[in-house]
Structures are given as C-alpha cells and as structure tokens.
Amino acid sequence: MARIICLLLLFFFPGAPLCGQELQKSADVNTQLFRLLHLDRAAHDYTIGPDDVLRISVFEVPEISGDYRVSSRGQLSLPLLPGKILAAGLTAAELETALEESLLASRLVNSPQVSVAVKEYRSHPITVVGAVRRPTVYQAVGRTSLLEVLAHAEGLADDAGGTVVITRPAIRPLAGSPADRTAGNPGPTEAGSPETTVIRL
Numbered sequence: 001m002a003r004i005i006c007l008l009l010l011f012f013f014p015g016a017p018l019c020g021q022e023l024q025k026s027a028d029v030n031t032q033l034f035r036l037l038h039l040d041r042a043a044h045d046y047t048i049g050p051d052d053v054l055r056i057s058v059f060e061v062p063e064i065s066g067d068y069r070v071s072s073r074g075q076l077s078l079p080l081l082p083g084k085i086l087a088a089g090l091t092a093a094e095l096e097t098a099l100e101e102s103l104l105a106s107r108l109v110n111s112p113q114v115s116v117a118v119k120e121y122r123s124h125p126i127t128v129v130g131a132v133r134r135p136t137v138y139q140a141v142g143r144t145s146l147l148e149v150l151a152h153a154e155g156l157a158d159d160a161g162g163t164v165v166i167t168r169p170a171i172r173p174l175a176g177s178p179a180d181r182t183a184g185n186p187g188p189t190e191a192g193s194p195e196t197t198v199i200r201l
Helices: 026-037 092-106 146-152
Strands: 003-009 053-058 066-069 116-121 125-132 136-139 160-173 189-201
Touching: 053 092, 092 116, 125 146, 136 146
Parallel strands: 003 160
Antiparallel strands: 003 125, 053 066, 053 116, 125 136, 160 189
16 A cells, blocks of 8 residues: 655745645655755755754853854843843844844944854754655754755655645744744744645656
C-alpha cells in the first residue's frame, strides 16, 4: 500500500512557496532532492522568531555582548538597556539598527557598533513524517521549498504514494505588536487554528 507524506509546519514563513517545480515519481525526484541537500542557504533574509538564540556583540561594551534567546513573545532583555527589545519579525541587520538606536537613546554609547548573528535557528521548525526515508525535524532558514524540505528527509520512500499533506497553523500577529509592520515584515506572530493543504502528485 502506498503511503502519503505529511509535513507539519510550525511558525512557517507566511506565503513561502510550497514547491519549486512539479514533483515526479519518487525515483525521479530523489535525484533532484539529493542535489538540493548540499546547497548552501543564504540566511541574510532570515526573520528572527521566538526561541532563536542570537549572538550580539557591542563594540567596547562587553556588559551587553553575549548570547541571548528570544522570548516566546519575540522580545529580548539586555543588560543596561531599559525595557524589552522587539526582535521577532526582524532580520539580523534590522535588529542591529534597532539596538544601535536604543543605545543612542539611552546615552550609553556615543557611536554604537552592533553585530547580530543567529547562533541557533529554533523558530521555524518543519516536521516531516510519513513516506520519506528519514523522518526529521528541519529548521527552515529563509524561504524554503517543499523539495528542499524533502531533501533533508533524504528523499521519498520506495512506497511513497501520490499525496503530500501539509499542515501549518494560521498565523496571526501577537497582541501588542506594532501596527505599522509591512506585509513583507509582519512582526512577531503566534499560531492559530491549523490549516491543511493536500497536494496530489
């Protein structure tokens, strides 16, 4: 009996493409998947989310420099800085700018130089189960296609059927998040009722 492939997308990127091209039979598609597995993913457009771990460096301010985990509400608490810094929904470059502005406003540093890097990707997990060779949890970095996700599960099983089921929560803004976010940068979000998409190959 042919089995189906199920993907559970948690805090997945709204509007991300589900697949880059039409899927063929499992034997044909696995060749393409193995090529994708070794491609480097550009992380410059990655949007920070809850539970991500960030490495923050502030030039000549060692009291602030260190590793910080983004809270479940998408915020950071840093020593010496009053209040909380909103991080979710921003890229690393955008958070650098926000931190520099906060340091200037607090008059802690005259010419702040901030560097932000994502040390651990935790906010965009994709769980892959069903008719794949290695069920896995894959942390998406940037916009991710269905083929790339299947590549990290080592391709389709020999008895894979012709159906892919994708389940992901509806995305809604966190209460109290800024109202001036653009459609491309909606800010921190939380999961709503799950949505299911069925793809027949």
